[in-house]
Amino acid sequence: MIRKAAGNVWSWIDDRGGVSDALIPIMTHVVPRDARWWYVFGSATLCAFVVQVITGVCLAMVYVPGGGQAYESLQYITNDAFLGSLMRGMHYYGASAMVMLAVVHLTQVYLHATYKYPREMNWMSGVVILFGVLGMAFTGQLLRWDANGVWSVMVAAEMAGRVPLIGTEIAQFLLGGDTVGGATLTRFYVLHVMILPGIIITGVALHMWLVLRHGISEMPKVGDPVDPMTYKREYIERLKRTGEPFWPNAAWRDAVFATCVVLLIVGCAIVFQAPSLDHPANPSSIDANPMPDWYFWWYFAILSMLPSSLETWVILGAPAIGFLLLFFLPLLSNRGERAPSKRPWALAVIFAGVTGFLVLTIYGYKKPWSPDFGVESLSREVVGATEGPVARGGELAFEKGCLYCHVIDGTGGHRGPTLSVIGDRLTREDLVVRINNGGYNMPAFAASLTAGELSDLVAFLQTRGGEPGDPPIQDRDEKATEDH
Amino acid sequence: MTDDSKNEKQCASEDRRSFFLRLTLGLSGVISAILALPAVGFVMGPILRKPARVWRSVGKVEDFDEGTTVLVEFEDPSPQAWAGLTATTAAWLRREGPAEFVAFSINCRHLGCPVRWIEGSELFMCPCHGGVYYKDGEVAAGPPPRALQKYPLRIKGGHVEIQTSPVPLPGERPRSA
Missing domain, CATH: 2.102.10.10 (Rieske [2Fe-2S] iron-sulphur domain)
Structure with a gap:
């Protein structure tokens, strides 16, 4: 009885609304039979986006996008709200999942050259979505509105400020004034919850429409190049012979993989929790150590290595050129072989990209270019003396900040060369000249050291070496080790 | 109905159509401008009106x-x-x-x-x-x-x-x- 009534209601909705007429052809459109596990990444990215929308809407019900209260409201979400920590954790790990899956999806499509005719626009819309996702990742990080968030805004404004002629205006437009203040956070909030999601949702709609319009590509085969003259006819004919309906013959793989992704996101949120917040967002606090979330560490590392003459070009040019290159890739080559074995350059690009990403990410995490502000004074064993000039020099190496940038037997930063064996490499005169005048990337200390302090420091540094009794070697390649 | 009057009618309706087309596009432009100008001005506010230094x-x-x-x-x-x-x-x-x-x-x-x-x-x-x-x-x-x-x-x-x-x-x- 109830079943029958429900059936009647559904029939009415379906008849008046045309649900089945609209959806069934879409669900059951024919796809190539060989579209197997390689093809699950796109739908998984979309699934991660759905996680972000749901958790994002929940968080927005509590989050207060005001300069004074955003941090407190996040503290409340994290520590007090029922399931708040889980929700924040899911949004955080969902963001990581979405960035990763979008990049994996792009890599797979590039590997199989699926962007070639007739799917050029599929790729181009995907590139727009990818940059929207990266924009979400960046704006989301700073909505935490802790010290890291505030200084991320500042860095973004400084980068934008490098644009010729109108840079200052762009930067002040982003900040909502000429300093970070009450008007700043709401601007990034609107970008994060309205403008960028609008771009992504529009892009996804276009992307999906194009997938249906051009069909899912087949796995690439060696000796079967794409020819725009014949491709569509042959594709449709092959599909008639060997294709199968997407629903449910192919969709189940998407469902299995998407389930794994969601379980992983929830699992990470439960096990690792939401990332802890930095200090409150105080633009007058200098105890900040600004650092992006992991997906931008590689970029963070690149920025530290650039000579300053190239910096503005790379900061402004690299994202623009990166976007244009990716966006117009299908227009540069939209025909020919798709098989990876016939496209060695594509394999090389992927290999170089993955290697570069990993190396730079590790480098960005370690950030050896940064002074080590947390360094502690040298132990008595390392100094090797308890009184006299050497002991005083060992203390000065800490007090005068040498250890912020130079390591001695495991203690100190990595900005400059190690001083563990400096006694073997430089003579007393070399040391005095170098400390007084500075050198490549080293400040001059003449004004901040007395003659006695300099003498003690040099005495200490001369004891740094493998063989204490050996005469110092005139090592003239020190510049090379410092210049890297 | 003569051929002439038919042609005249067709011409007239083509004129009407192109008038309607231009009217609709023109009014859409007016609506866009009315909405866009204050909106752009509002979000540009921080650049255009700076606080006095104190x-x-x-x-x-x-x-x-x-x-x-x-x-x-x-x-x-x-x-x-x-x-x-x-x-x-x-x-x-x-x-x-x-x-x-x-x-x-x-x-x-x-x-x-x-x-x-x-x-x-x-x-x-x-x-x-x-x-x-x-x-x-x-x-x-x-x-x-x-x-x-x-x-x-x-x-x-x-x-x-x-x-x-x-x-x-x-x-x-x-x-x-």
């Missing part, structure tokens, strides 16, 4: 020892009621003589991160990409293209006063490097 006292002259560099905090020129902590700004204030003070912006000139004063070595160091400045604000090492920015400063009624200023951005002065 002098903020950061302490009495005798609070600062000669030869020292300390962090001082002060409030933005026109803090919004909801700005909370973000309404504060800071400067590194250095007393060089009986009546000589310098106030440096805490923003590194590389990418704006907050520089720290390292007392022992008398250097400002930046945690982001390792920019280093001498006590007079000049670049000592690292990527910064120029010296730390100085705030306008005056002594009035026994108080050190700093004039609120925009954060230093790269485009404000021609690059020296």
